[in-house]
Amino acid sequence: MTSLKRPDTPLQALDLGKAFLTDAGEELDIIRSVSFTLERGEIVSLVGPSGCGKTTLLNLLCRLIEPSQGTVLWNGRESDGVPAGVGYMLQKDLLLPWRSAIQNVMLGLQVKGGTRAAHRARAKELLDQLGLGGFADHYPSTLSGGMRQRVALARTLAPEPEVLLFDEPFSALDFQTKILIERDTLRLVREMQRSLLLITHDVEEAVSLSDRVIVLSRRPSTIVSEHRIELPGDRSNLIALRESTGFAHYVRQIWTELDVQ
Amino acid sequence: MSDRSGPSLTFNSADPRASIHQATMQDRRTAAILARRRRRMQILLCQILCFVVLIGLWQWQTATGHVSAFLYGSPSGIFAALIATIRDGSVWTDLTATALETLAGFALGNIIGTTLGLSLWYSRFISQVLQPFILALGSIPIIALAPITIIWFGTGFASKVAMSTLSVVVVSIIIAYKGAMGVDPDQINLMLSLRASRQKIFRLIVIPASMTDIFAGLKLTVGFALVGAIVGEFMSSTNGLGHEIFKAGSLYAISAVFAELVVTVILALVLSSIVTRVERWLLPWRHDLS
Ligand SMILES: Nc1ncnc2c1ncn2[C@@H]1O[C@H](COP(=O)(O)OP(=O)(O)O)[C@@H](O)[C@H]1O
Ligand SMILES: [Mg+2]
Numbered sequence: 439m440t441s442l443k444r445p446d447t448p449l450q451a452l453d454l455g456k457a458f459l460t461d462a463g464e465e466l467d468i469i470r471s472v473s474f475t476l477e478r479g480e481i482v483s484l485v486g487p488s489g490c491g492k493t494t495l496l497n498l499l500c501r502l503i504e505p506s507q508g509t510v511l512w513n514g515r516e517s518d519g520v521p522a523g524v525g526y527m528l529q530k531d532l533l534l535p536w537r538s539a540i541q542n543v544m545l546g547l548q549v550k551g552g553t554r555a556a557h558r559a560r561a562k563e564l565l566d567q568l569g570l571g572g573f574a575d576h577y578p579s580t581l582s583g584g585m586r587q588r589v590a591l592a593r594t595l596a597p598e599p600e601v602l603l604f605d606e607p608f609s610a611l612d613f614q615t616k617i618l619i620e621r622d623t624l625r626l627v628r629e630m631q632r633s634l635l636l637i638t639h640d641v642e643e644a645v646s647l648s649d650r651v652i653v654l655s656r657r658p659s660t661i662v663s664e665h666r667i668e669l670p671g672d673r674s675n676l677i678a679l680r681e682s683t684g685f686a687h688y689v690r691q692i693w694t695e696l697d698v699q
Numbered sequence: 700m701s702d703r704s705g706p707s708l709t710f711n712s713a714d715p716r717a718s719i720h721q722a723t724m725q726d727r728r729t730a731a732i733l734a735r736r737r738r739r740m741q742i743l744l745c746q747i748l749c750f751v752v753l754i755g756l757w758q759w760q761t762a763t764g765h766v767s768a769f770l771y772g773s774p775s776g777i778f779a780a781l782i783a784t785i786r787d788g789s790v791w792t793d794l795t796a797t798a799l800e801t802l803a804g805f806a807l808g809n810i811i812g813t814t815l816g817l818s819l820w821y822s823r824f825i826s827q828v829l830q831p832f833i834l835a836l837g838s839i840p841i842i843a844l845a846p847i848t849i850i851w852f853g854t855g856f857a858s859k860v861a862m863s864t865l866s867v868v869v870v871s872i873i874i875a876y877k878g879a880m881g882v883d884p885d886q887i888n889l890m891l892s893l894r895a896s897r898q899k900i901f902r903l904i905v906i907p908a909s910m911t912d913i914f915a916g917l918k919l920t921v922g923f924a925l926v927g928a929i930v931g932e933f934m935s936s937t938n939g940l941g942h943e944i945f946k947a948g949s950l951y952a953i954s955a956v957f958a959e960l961v962v963t964v965i966l967a968l969v970l971s972s973i974v975t976r977v978e979r980w981l982l983p984w985r986h987d988l989s
Contacts, residue, residue: 526888550893
């Protein structure tokens with residue numbers, strides 16, 4: 439067991455399992471046994487059918503819920519409570535309607551502490567990088583879905599978390615908006631050298647963004663397979679990437695694994 | 700706004716298309732405001748029409764003697780009674796008395812209620828323990844408490860404030876608690892993922908998120924506070940609008956009753972418009988929602 443504790447690996451899931459107690463008093467097995475790692479600077483996607491327990495798995499990883507079995511290691515250590523340095527982003531933007539865009543971006547910084555001026559400067563910088571500099575003082579209700587999710591992305595990145603845990607963050611967006619925000623996410627994550635665990639049911643998104651794709655089975659979920667994505671050319675050109683032959687191959691392969699079980 | 704504008708808002712904010720985008724948004728906004736204003740005028744016009752027709756019918760029927768002005772009062776009689784109370788200045792003392800009782804009860808009831816209701820968010824256990832007691836208290840008709848408040852607080856200002864506070868406090872607790880518990884659990888999870896303390900979550904999320912509900916509660920309870928004060932005045936009092944209504948009623952001065960009611964309604968409208976104004980001022984982000 440001790441040999442498994444790797445202090446240089448941001449995130450390790452070891453034999454994780456979760457069963458919920460239903461209202462009828464029965465144990466409902468959601469996750470059977472899942473083990474994987476997320477290395478420093480790596481982008482890993484978890485794909486699986488809807489309802490297979492992806493969100494549950496994410497909540498297990500950041501200790502929002504307790505596992506029924508197994509361990510989660512953050513930099514080789516078990517953390518009691520939510521570990522430090524986690525950036526958590528969901529499909530819902532969760533912007534606070536009473537705060538302007540920039541104030542929303544400042545939320546995580548405010549929780550950490552520090553001066554307001556520094557928070558504001560950092561938030562403005564991120565909004566500028568995401569092309570929302572002109573909308574800093576707009577309330578969320580006046581922004582489009584894509585813009586709101588960009589603000590949510592800025593809020594997630596602002597405290598400079600070491601590990602990003604994203605739960606289908608782009609799945610509610612239309613294709614064009616999605617590609618643009620995916621491209622910006624990819625650029626920022628690579629620039630800042632963060633590790634990203636991306637949960638998605640969109641196989642093409644997983645293949646185009648990730649270094650590795652892990653496929654989960656139906657409930658109770660286990661790992662079906664793992665693919666290291668090696669594609670030629672510029673990985674940041676998400677449209678061109680989708681046209682390469684390798685890409686189609688991975689997508690077809692993963693689709694098969696998702697369906698035939 | 701649509702996501703089609705997506706390409707214009709990536710990377711650099713100096714992109715001229717972004718400002719064009721803002722300009723068309725501004726135009727659309729102005730058009731919408733104009734349309735809304737026109738509609739508001741139409742509604743106001745219809746409301747005035749309804750009022751005039753109703754008053755006209757009433758005056759006509761009582762003037763011709765089809766309806767007894769003694770039993771039902773008449774618009775001209777009400778007007779005369781109003782002028783009389785304004786002339787002798789009694790309306791001002793009564794109005795001030797009732798307004799102060801109402802405001803004191805409203806403030807006290809909502810401060811106690813909101814504080815209790817919000818702090819119940821901290822402990823699910825305590826809130827579940829207290830639930831039946833709160834509901835029981837809420838189901839008591841406030842008028843039934845009037846005799847006790849007189850025994851406890853005397854026949855003066857304090858007992859009216861007590862009645863007014865009691866009319867407000869339970870509703871205020873329930874609304875604040877519902878507001879606090881209505882916060883999206885994912886929002887709480889987001890805060891937990893940032894390792895925010897419970898106290899920080901309370902201050903940064905729960906309180907502001909409950910503000911919409913709390914203000915809805917304020918608008919509702921301003922009326923309850925007034926009813927409480929007036930019921931208190933019915934029981935025992937030497938002045939106040941409730942006192943005058945009760946006195947005029949026992950003298951069969953129906954027009955005088957209506958005159959005092961008109962003043963009461965004006966007081967209610969003024970108080971609730973103050974609450975609305977304060978809400979606009981404190982929650983500016985609410986304008987953008989509609
Ligand atoms: N607290 C809970 N109690 C009982 N069942 C739950 C709970 N949370 C999630 N589930 C169940 O676990 C399953 C997996 O949910 P989820 O992790 O949200 O799936 P996914 O994100 O892959 O769509 C669902 O069938 C859901 O009903
Ligand atoms: Mg999910």
